[in-house]
Amino acid sequence: MALGTIFQHDTTDPLAVITAPSPNESPEEKAAREEREAEARGISDLIDEELRAERAVRKKEEGMVKILLLGQGESGKSTTLKNFRMRFARDKWIEERASWRAVILLNLVRSANTILHALSQEMDDEQFGLDDAFTFDDYYRRYRLRLSPLLQGVESNLKRLLGAQPEEIEPQKQTHPITLSPRTSPEFFVRSRTWRNFLQTTRGPEVSGCSLEQDLPDIIDSTEAIANCKDDIKTLWRNDIVQAMLAKRRIRLEDSASFFLDAIDRLSVRDYEPTDEDVLRARLRTLDIQEHELRVDDDADAPKWKIYDVGGSRTQRHAWLPYFDKVNAVIFLAPISCFDERLIEDSRVNRLEDSLILWRAICSSKLLSRTILILFLNKIDILEEKIRDGIMVNRFLPSYGHRPNETSEVVKYLRQKFKDTVRHCSPEPRTCHIYTTSVTDTKTTAVTLISVRDGVLRGYLKQADLF
Structure with a gap:
């Protein structure tokens, strides 16, 4: 009887020769070998299943608009996410x-x-x-x-x-x-x-x-x-x-x-x-990343949005980088009322200064060079209150100089500062959409979100060469 017939494998294949069972294999050894092979097949099947699931997720996300909400702690990211959910996922919002x-x-x-x-x-x-x-x-x-x-x-x-x-x-x-x-x-x-x-x-x-x-x-x-x-x-x-x-x-x-x-x-x-x-x-600080899928358009063929709310405190910012990959738009929250406040994590750092530093880093990132940038100059209502109470902006922001201590002038000055950062720090020319917001005002924020939605979808279609 030929050797190949005995071992039931191709003797010209060296790997088959090495992995073939011994010709003197006992029943106990055969049972142990078959158990090992079954275990190996189970692991292989599990890996295959995980790969199929991962491919399915990637395929699903290929047709999805990915949005990042960024900004320092207490900038209004979670409130902005609530506005999105209240406007575009009303049924689930009411349930919760x-x-x-x-x-x-x-x-x-x-x-x-x-x-x-x-x-x-x-x-x-x-x-x-x-x-x-x-x-x-x-x-x-x-x-x-x-x-x-x-x-x-x-x-x-x-x-x-x-x-x-x-x-x-x-x-x-x-x-x-x-x-x-x-x-x-x-x-x-x-x-x-x-x-x-x-x-x-x-x-x-x-x-x-x-x-x-x-x-x-x-x-x-x-x-x-x-x-x-x-x-x-x-x-x-x-x-x-x-x-x-x-x-x-x-x-x-x-x-x-x-x-x-x-x-x-x-x-x-x-x-x-x-x-x-x-x-x-209502404020509840949650650790880890929050993500929500939304359908922001009544058109069934319109892509869904996946919005990620990542923590803004200094200890959480290291988690931002993995989410920069293939992101379509960044909504950055800059609370402009905090010109007279300090970071909770480091009382030496002015909060407005920290926002500008973060914004510069976002604009400079090569991973985000083709990403749509949307800036919310947030908490305009609190800024108005502070100025009404007589707080002088130039006392905390010397570069403001002798400009009028008025809300409109402060907003105009800071808008230009953030806009200049985009122009000077971006790897390539880009458009930045800037909105003055108070995200606790649901009516005006709803109008802003519609504008943001339309701008992001236009950019998404343009990136997909469909525009």
Whole structure:
């Protein structure tokens, strides 16, 4: 009998000779070999399946417009994404709206607690006159006692409900006294995956297998605790001495703090349901990358959009680079109201200066040389408030010189600064679309988004040689 017949392989193939079973193979060795071969085939099949899935994803994304939302922390990226979803994914937005109730209550409670912490530090530092000392000692200590439920239980309960780990719930419990920077207490955050799971389990039984009913008792308990304290919170928030103390200590509450504190009567009722504006102003910092698919055009043949919201703090910016590949457009958020503010991560750096440095890096990137650039000069409403209050721009921005301290002039000056950066730093000539925005204003932002959509789609078709 020929050797090739015995081994059932081609003897002219050296690899076949090497991998052929031994002619003296025992039944046990054969079983072990066949088990190894089956395991190898399983691994090979798994790899093939993963490759097919990856090719399917790539094929799907080939016909998709990829958008990056970039900017420093608190620039308005998440609010811009909410506007996109509210405008172009309305059904899902409405499904998730009730889930934001816990976040909104947490925003409210954290603002009140920040004021309490500031009062506590003011009393400890004894940086006030005798009359003021009597007022603080006799009057505000009573409020601290009355509002103690906010400090002791409500904030922790809401954080736990949103999926925080035990070590993330009580970061203020330290052996040394709390020191407040010109900012709120350390910002609370959740993981993106944890937040997505929370959204899915609080949309109601018709949407998922879980129900809002399982979390409702905790939310109701927190709401009732806030309702019991609401008159004291309002008195404290509206007190002129407290406002003067916050200004003196340069305590910067969240941009939405006044909105929620002023709306406490509406938010602290048992059957409260979040509105679009409530959700838009609610702040929840999520780690990791958030991504959402949207259909921004009624035409079924129009490409879908995939929008990525990447973190803006310095510790998160290293994650930006992988998302630069094959991106169609970058929407960069530059908060122009922050000319008098410092970075949370580094109090030596002016926030507006940091925005310009980031913008220069985006414009200079060769990976983004053919990417459509869209710039939102954001928070125009807060800029107007600051100028109305008499804050001089040139005190914090010497290059502004003796130009009029007026909103329109400041916007004109900064628009030119950002436009010059595009012209001087881009690897090749490009167009940049610039909008002055207040992304918490849903009506004007909706108009802006339509303009952005049309501009991006024109650029996308042009890049695809279909224009």
